[in-house]
Every structure is written in structure tokens, then in C-alpha cells.
Amino acid sequence: GLHGIPIGDKTLTVRRAQPRTGGPEDAGLGSLTANLNPAQVGALAVLRANSLNATCVLVLSNMVSREELVDDNEYSEIFDDVQSELSKYGRINSMKIPRPQGNQDVPGVGKIFVEFSLPEEAVKARSEVEGRQFASRMVTCEYMSAEKYHAHDLS
Numbered sequence: 001g002l003h004g005i006p007i008g009d010k011t012l013t014v015r016r017a018q019p020r021t022g023g024p025e026d027a028g029l030g031s032l033t034a035n036l037n038p039a040q041v042g043a044l045a046v047l048r049a050n051s052l053n054a055t056c057v058l059v060l061s062n063m064v065s066r067e068e069l070v071d072d073n074e075y076s077e078i079f080d081d082v083q084s085e086l087s088k089y090g091r092i093n094s095m096k097i098p099r100p101q102g103n104q105d106v107p108g109v110g111k112i113f114v115e116f117s118l119p120e121e122a123v124k125a126r127s128e129v130e131g132r133q134f135a136s137r138m139v140t141c142e143y144m145s146a147e148k149y150h151a152h153d154l155s
Contacts, residue, residue, distance in 0.1 A: 054119040056093070057144040058086075058126055060112040062137040069099045069109065086114055089128060090121020098154055108154030115149060 003014040063082070068074050075097070083095055093115040098108035116122045122143065130141040 053143055054123045054126075055143045056116050056119055056122055056146055057149045058114045058116065058122040059142050059144050060114070060129065061110065061140045061142075063112055063134050063139050064097065064110060065135075065137075066100055066105065066109055069097065075099060082112055082114075086125050086129070089116075089125035091117040093117055096149075096154065106154075111154070113144065113149060113154060115146070119143075 001014060002012055005012045060082075064078055068078060079095070079097055082097070083092060086092060086095075095115065096108070096113040098106050098111065098113075100106065100109055114122075114125070116125065126141040126143075129139055132139045
């Protein structure tokens with residue numbers, strides 16, 4: 001077999017894979033990681049960390065600019081497009097895209113607030129949307145408490 005083959009100044013050692021024992025490298029994911037490589041375990045750990053503080057409300061930044069929100073037709077098109085895209089990841093209960101009032105900005109202008117039925121749906125949407133480019137802007141996401149969202153505290 002391959003065991004003992006010299007490669008450069010090293011010798012290849014081949015061993016049978018051992019199941020993980022639940023140590024720190026499992027990142028608290030238990031038996032889920034038994035058949036995963038280290039990169040996959042790391043990715044799962046990041047996903048788990050992101051989902052630990054997940055709520056039903058996802059806040060998307062850098063998707064829209066103030067200028068795009070002023071025009072009624074453009075605003076309506078943005079609203080419909082975002083709702084259509086994000087509904088692929090779960091049921092949307094409500095969505096808010098704050099608009100400038102005249103020359104005055106209101107809290108949350110430039111952000112899109114989406115309330116899903118379940119936190120898992122918000123996690124799925126975040127994993128699919130975060131990092132995408134819209135009009136040369138990279139979308140970032142964060143979670144918001146439902147209480148803050150329902151109190152219209154969009155700051």
C-alpha cells in the first residue's frame with residue numbers, strides 16, 4: 001500500500017481513521033462531526049455560533065441606498081424583490097424598509113428588516129444572502145430582538 005513511501009525527506013504514514021471522541025475539535029457538535037474533515041467541522045462551528053444568538057428578525061445592511069428609497073416605484077420594486085428572494089428561505093411574517101422623510105433620515109434607513117416565523121429560517125436566509133454583492137455593495141446581516149423590532153426601534 002501507501003504506508004512507508006518516501007515523499008521528499010518524509011515518509012508517508014497511513015493509519016485507519018478513528019472516530020472523534022467529542023474533544024474540543026468537535027466544537028460542541030457531538031456525533032454530527034464524526035465523518036467530517038476539519039474544515040467542515042470549523043464551518044459547522046461558525047454556523048452554530050451564528051445561530052446561537054439567532055432570532056426571527058434578520059437585519060440586512062448594504063442592500064439599499066438612501067437614494068433608491070426616495071422614489072416610490074423603485075422602493076416598491078425593491079420591497080417586492082427582497083420579499084420574493086427571502087421567502088425562499090422561510091415564511092416572512094413582516095418586513096420593514098425604512099425610508100427617508102423628506103430630507104430627514106429616520107432610524108434604520110439603508111437597512112432591511114425581515115421577520116421570519118422561525119429563527120432557523122432567519123439563519124438559513126443569512127447563510128444564503130450574507131456576502132452577496134448588490135450594486136457593488138456587500139450585504140452584511142445581523143439578528144435583532146423581536147421586541148425591539150415590534151417596538152419600531154430600528155436604530
